[in-house]
Amino acid sequence: MRLQLRAPARVLGSLGRPAHRRTRSALIAGAASLVLAFARVASAQVAQVDTAHTFYHEAPTRTNMTVYTPGVDVAVTPAEWVTVRGGYEADIVSGASVATKAGSAYQSVNPGVDVITTASVKDFRHSPRGGFTLRKGDVAYTASYTYGTENDYKSHSIFVGARTDAFDHNTQFELSYARNFDSVCDRVQAVEDTPPRFRALEDSSGCFTSEERRRRRALSIDGFQASWTQAWTPTFASQLVYTAQLLDGFQSNPYRSIIVAQGLKAQEHHPDVRVRQALALRFNWYLRPIKVALRLTGRVYRDTWDITSGTGELEAERYLVEGLRLAARGRFYRQTGALFWSDDYTGGEPPLGPKGQYFTGDRELSPFWSLGLGARVTYTIHPTAKPEGGTARLLGIFTNAKLGSSADVMQFSYDEYTLAGVPITNARAYIIGATAGAAF
Amino acid sequence: MEGHKLAQVLLATLLVFAAGCVTVKPQQRSVLADPIMQFEGDPQASAQLRHAIDNREGSYGGGGVAGGGCGCN
Numbered sequence: 001m002r003l004q005l006r007a008p009a010r011v012l013g014s015l016g017r018p019a020h021r022r023t024r025s026a027l028i029a030g031a032a033s034l035v036l037a038f039a040r041v042a043s044a045q046v047a048q049v050d051t052a053h054t055f056y057h058e059a060p061t062r063t064n065m066t067v068y069t070p071g072v073d074v075a076v077t078p079a080e081w082v083t084v085r086g087g088y089e090a091d092i093v094s095g096a097s098v099a100t101k102a103g104s105a106y107q108s109v110n111p112g113v114d115v116i117t118t119a120s121v122k123d124f125r126h127s128p129r130g131g132f133t134l135r136k137g138d139v140a141y142t143a144s145y146t147y148g149t150e151n152d153y154k155s156h157s158i159f160v161g162a163r164t165d166a167f168d169h170n171t172q173f174e175l176s177y178a179r180n181f182d183s184v185c186d187r188v189q190a191v192e193d194t195p196p197r198f199r200a201l202e203d204s205s206g207c208f209t210s211e212e213r214r215r216r217r218a219l220s221i222d223g224f225q226a227s228w229t230q231a232w233t234p235t236f237a238s239q240l241v242y243t244a245q246l247l248d249g250f251q252s253n254p255y256r257s258i259i260v261a262q263g264l265k266a267q268e269h270h271p272d273v274r275v276r277q278a279l280a281l282r283f284n285w286y287l288r289p290i291k292v293a294l295r296l297t298g299r300v301y302r303d304t305w306d307i308t309s310g311t312g313e314l315e316a317e318r319y320l321v322e323g324l325r326l327a328a329r330g331r332f333y334r335q336t337g338a339l340f341w342s343d344d345y346t347g348g349e350p351p352l353g354p355k356g357q358y359f360t361g362d363r364e365l366s367p368f369w370s371l372g373l374g375a376r377v378t379y380t381i382h383p384t385a386k387p388e389g390g391t392a393r394l395l396g397i398f399t400n401a402k403l404g405s406s407a408d409v410m411q412f413s414y415d416e417y418t419l420a421g422v423p424i425t426n427a428r429a430y431i432i433g434a435t436a437g438a439a440f
Numbered sequence: 441m442e443g444h445k446l447a448q449v450l451l452a453t454l455l456v457f458a459a460g461c462v463t464v465k466p467q468q469r470s471v472l473a474d475p476i477m478q479f480e481g482d483p484q485a486s487a488q489l490r491h492a493i494d495n496r497e498g499s500y501g502g503g504g505v506a507g508g509g510c511g512c513n
Contacts, residue, residue, distance in 0.1 A: 050484050051484075052482075052485045052488050054488040054492060069492070071484060089488075168463065169466075170464050223501075225501070231472050234464055234470075235471050237477065237479075243501030243502050243503070245501060277501070278499065278501030280503070284479060286476070295479075303499075305498075311502075317476050318476070319476065325475070325476060333497060364497055364498045372493075378482070380475065404482060408489070433489060435485045
């Protein structure tokens with residue numbers, strides 16, 4: 001949303017009055033002069049308001065998860081060289097997740113026993129954020145801060161980035177760095193216990209208080225990203241993005257227990273350090289004969305937990321009428337399992353069996369593939385320019401407005417992940433999105 | 441192996457400098473400047489979708505960067 005900043009209609013005079021009134025008048029005049037000067041610089045500048053809402057739902061065997069994510073961002077550009085922005089996002093989570101995980105080998109020696117347990121999940125994550133961008137010539141510097149808080153997790157995140165145009169604006173380079181200082185709530189364990197005897201966190205009561213049964217586990221995340229965007233022809237552009245991330249600290253789900261031996265279940269135990277790297281290459285190609293923009297993305301990923309993945313995405317978009325765009329997209333994803341992934345740590349034939357000192361019940365660390373299909377509609381309104389000149393406005397307020405809606409469905413196919421030997425064949429996620437934005 | 445890496449670095453450097461020879465004139469950028477050709481046309485919606493997907497996968501990163509090579513950002 002773009003907000004035109006206007007100069008005040010008049011400036012107060014101040015001469016020929018008593019001293020205290022002169023002082024007050026001088027202050028008012030000074031403040032008005034500042035506003036006037038500021039407004040003069042900002043006379044052609046704008047404010048933008050955007051809101052986005054995402055609704056996620058899945059209900060595979062024995063579990064379900066619904067997440068509603070509303071977000072709003074405001075960006076104000078009071079002068080050409082600076083943009084200030086602030087925003088807020090939330091995650092409202094409800095559902096039921098696996099609390100105790102076992103595989104087929106354990107179930108086969110304990111027939112008739114329901115070894116899998118689930119627990120209801122309810123959480124509310126609040127995340128306010130703010131930042132600014134400074135511009136000088138072809139270079140822009142951005143810095144921002146994001147705070148995240150929920151019952152069992154707190155996060156402070158800082159971001160700095162620089163972007164520059166080169167080669168007659170046909171090329172853009174961008175470098176950024178982000179650092180998270182996170183805290184995870186965990187249960188205090190007995191001093192003499194080791195991870196195979198650790199007990200899972202029962203619930204979030206007492207988290208981040210002086211409650212003696214609770215403790216904070218630290219997690220620091222360093223992220224680095226570099227990108228190169230290039231226009232090659234009037235209808236073809238590419239983008240290369242490299243991302244590296246170093247995580248150091250507690251990365252397990254504190255609520256999840258794994259059956260690691262006969263009659264022994266323990267809190268999930270992941271390594272403390274993880275280094276992740278991804279390289280993505282994108283192409284945007286406008287096909288003039290059929291007036292369609294094609295977007296093709298390929299991404300490869302690898303980390304020190306031995307997960308390797310490949311992602312392919314294809315999106316086609318075109319205008320149906322002026323301002324109204326329709327996009328269709330498809331996504332294929334395939335990953336290998338983590339080095340310490342096993343569907344059953346109690347035994348069985350490979351790939352089952354123990355995998356060293358770590359154990360997990362996280363299906364996202366198991367080998368699987370997923371297929372996603374979706375569509376998006378976007379409608380942008382630009383008011384018709386006035387014949388007499390000046391800024392055209394919609395309803396006398398907005399210089400432009402945008403509405404969008406999307407729907408995606410994703411099907412997950414797990415190679416090894418089971419719940420006590422029962423494969424999960426109905427893991428399907430539905431994602432609905434809605435966006436609105438306007439410039440004052 | 442080291443020679444292989446050196447070749448990759450040289451190739452990447454060559455590509456970046458080759459980019460300097462590409463000339464798309466400002467008056468030819470109308471298509472590139474159109475929202476339909478932006479890599480991250482709606483960053484907030486893209487970030488939320490990526491957030492939802494990242495929570496279901498073991499991978500992370502390589503997300504899109506705003507802009508479309510039009511020099512208009």
